[in-house]
Amino acid sequence: MLKVKLKIKGKRFSIPVPYAVLHLGSYILTSKRITTLLNKAIEKDGSKFIFPEIERKELKPLLQGLSMYRGLILVQTKLKDGTEVEVRL
Template sequence: MLKVRVKAKDIRFSIPVPYSALNLVSLIITSKRINRLINKAIEKDGSSKFLFPEIERKDLKILLQGLSKHSGLILVETKLKDGTEVVVKL
């Protein structure tokens, strides 16, 4: 399970993200229809020449399997000058 912790001045909260939700998001991201919709939305703006790349489902599946094997690993740990902290942990 991916855990996102955010600490601000008087607000602290944690968001647990199960691997099943990550798998569902990977299915959506790798969909050709969704990819076309994203690229059309980017082209409508006209200011960006960036196109969302097509991602293979099998590549993301390997990544997600690797993430589940390394639980406890800290992916992101950020502390700002104003005291805000963000931690993303497996």
């Protein structure tokens, strides 16, 4: 489970993200329909960036590997205004 911890102005928030939600997100990102909608929105904005088509079989080993490294801190940052963000597997 991916755990996102936020500390903003003395308040703490913890958001657990199950692996099932990550798998669902990978299905959505690899959808050809979503890719074309993203590219149309980016083109309408005037940017020259193109969102690449990603195949599901390329993301599958990454998602399976995440469960092997439980407790690994992916992101840990603290801003000058006291805001803290931590993303942990």
